[in-house]
Amino acid sequence: MSVRVVAIINQKGGVGKTTTSTNLTHALAKKGYKVTVIDLDPQGHLAVSFGVTSMQISGIDAVMLDEKNVEQQVIAARDNLQLIVAGPRLQEIEQLTDGGAKRGDLLRKALHENLQDQDFVFVDCPPSSGVLVANALFAADEILIPMTSDFLALQGLSHLVGTLKRFESALKKKYKISLVMARYVTRRRISKEVLNTMLKHFPQQVLATVIRESSVLAECPSSGKTILEYRPGSRSARDFRDLADAFLEDKVM
Amino acid sequence: MTTKNNESLIGFDPLAWINDDDETPAQEESSMEQVDEISSEVADESSPAEELSSQESLSEPEITELIDNSKITLDDTLNINTVLELHGKLMQALKDNDSLEIDAANVNNIDTASLQLLVVLKQEAFKLGKDIVFDFPSDRFIEAAELLGIDNMLGVDQSAAGFF
Numbered sequence: 001m002s003v004r005v006v007a008i009i010n011q012k013g014g015v016g017k018t019t020t021s022t023n024l025t026h027a028l029a030k031k032g033y034k035v036t037v038i039d040l041d042p043q044g045h046l047a048v049s050f051g052v053t054s055m056q057i058s059g060i061d062a063v064m065l066d067e068k069n070v071e072q073q074v075i076a077a078r079d080n081l082q083l084i085v086a087g088p089r090l091q092e093i094e095q096l097t098d099g100g101a102k103r104g105d106l107l108r109k110a111l112h113e114n115l116q117d118q119d120f121v122f123v124d125c126p127p128s129s130g131v132l133v134a135n136a137l138f139a140a141d142e143i144l145i146p147m148t149s150d151f152l153a154l155q156g157l158s159h160l161v162g163t164l165k166r167f168e169s170a171l172k173k174k175y176k177i178s179l180v181m182a183r184y185v186t187r188r189r190i191s192k193e194v195l196n197t198m199l200k201h202f203p204q205q206v207l208a209t210v211i212r213e214s215s216v217l218a219e220c221p222s223s224g225k226t227i228l229e230y231r232p233g234s235r236s237a238r239d240f241r242d243l244a245d246a247f248l249e250d251k252v253m
Numbered sequence: 254m255t256t257k258n259n260e261s262l263i264g265f266d267p268l269a270w271i272n273d274d275d276e277t278p279a280q281e282e283s284s285m286e287q288v289d290e291i292s293s294e295v296a297d298e299s300s301p302a303e304e305l306s307s308q309e310s311l312s313e314p315e316i317t318e319l320i321d322n323s324k325i326t327l328d329d330t331l332n333i334n335t336v337l338e339l340h341g342k343l344m345q346a347l348k349d350n351d352s353l354e355i356d357a358a359n360v361n362n363i364d365t366a367s368l369q370l371l372v373v374l375k376q377e378a379f380k381l382g383k384d385i386v387f388d389f390p391s392d393r394f395i396e397a398a399e400l401l402g403i404d405n406m407l408g409v410d411q412s413a414a415g416f417f
Contacts, residue, residue, distance in 0.1 A: 100294050101291055101294035103291070104291040104294075129289075130288060131288075131291065134288045134291040134292070137288070137292075151262075151263060154263070154266075154267050154268060155267045157267075158268050158270070161268070161271060163288055163289055163292065166289060166292045167292045169292075170292045170293070186356060186359060187359045189262060190263075193261055193262050193263050197263060197268065198268075200268075201268040208321055235388065
């Protein structure tokens with residue numbers, strides 16, 4: 001079975017992309033799946049979340065600039081879990097203006113026939129809408145969209161879906177699109193209404209597990225630990241273990 | 254087309270266009286200008302698209318209403334006025350599922366009628382060989398259950414409440 005390339009994407013910031021990338025990938029790795037996660041955000045927060053704090057290590061930047069092979073850039077982050085950091089030059093790629101469509105195809109080419117021993121390659125996208133996100137969309141077969149339960153997130157989702165449809169048309173492919181309700185605040189009525197709106201427009205695509213907002217999820221990046229390490233008995237750790245099951249088994253609402 | 258629903262907190266639905274037709278909104282409406290520019294370039298240029306392995310289009314997902322009622326969140330206030338509705342909701346959920354997760358994190362006020370209902374639900378589940386778990390019980394929920402001596406029966410004694 002070939003590696004599944006999944007882009008975790010939402011151009012809105014603060015929706016839980018990196019939190020989802022960190023903890024979902026670790027939950028999958030703990031289940032025995034071989035997972036590589038790529039930090040495509042020049043801020044490098046994914047690496048920090050795994051305890052890799054040096055901003056000078058080259059990563060996917062050198063791969064996309066055709067200086068290194070992707071296999072050379074992997075760091076063993078946890079058992080079964082490899083990390084490719086952003087690297088200090090990733091921002092240069094975001095600012096590329098020359099090269100036409102080819103500047104959007106760097107990541108797909110870099111991954112081509114590499115990492116074939118992996119079950120999943122996840123790409124943690126930046127909260128932007130430039131060349132890096134285009135690269136993720138070229139490379140990915142599947143899209144995982146973390147959402148918050150507020151109105152502006154719905155507005156942003158509308159733009160994102162429009163973009164995905166245009167890429168599907170241009171690339172002549174159909175993404176498998178899943179959504180995950182992250183940072184869900186159960187006590188707010190608007191949360192339920194946003195979720196219902198998502199269910200109305202994305203039937204069978206919203207993963208069955210919601211990630212509830214919690215303070216421990218905000219705390220664990222500072223210790224360089226995933227939630228499964230920081231508070232393994234917490235409800236948030238259980239949310240991510242359940243999310244991994246939902247992701248693997250296509251369990252949807 | 255967007256609509257306004259006066260009873261909803263969502264004044265208009267920005268995703269309504271998805272169901273109106275299969276067309277994407279006008280490209281100039283998108284905030285993702287650069288990424289859209291690249292998608293347009295892909296459509297215009299043949300080389301990257303040619304290199305992509307062709308994929309058959311997946312069929313559209315079947316549109317069915319399937320709401321999971323195996324996880325229920327209790328409201329802030331549970332009293333004699335809400336117990337009948339809650340009874341119906343919980344019994345239906347028990348009928349539909351082999352196990353129920355009831356999130357009691359938000360409970361701020363709960364009266365004896367509601368607690369009795371939860372005990373009955375637990376007993377009913379036991380008889381049916383089904384499982385009910387109360388997740389993240391609030392302090393007030395635990396306090397009320399302790400007061401009636403049913404915290405252990407409901408499985409919400411402090412030792413079981415974990416980190417929260």
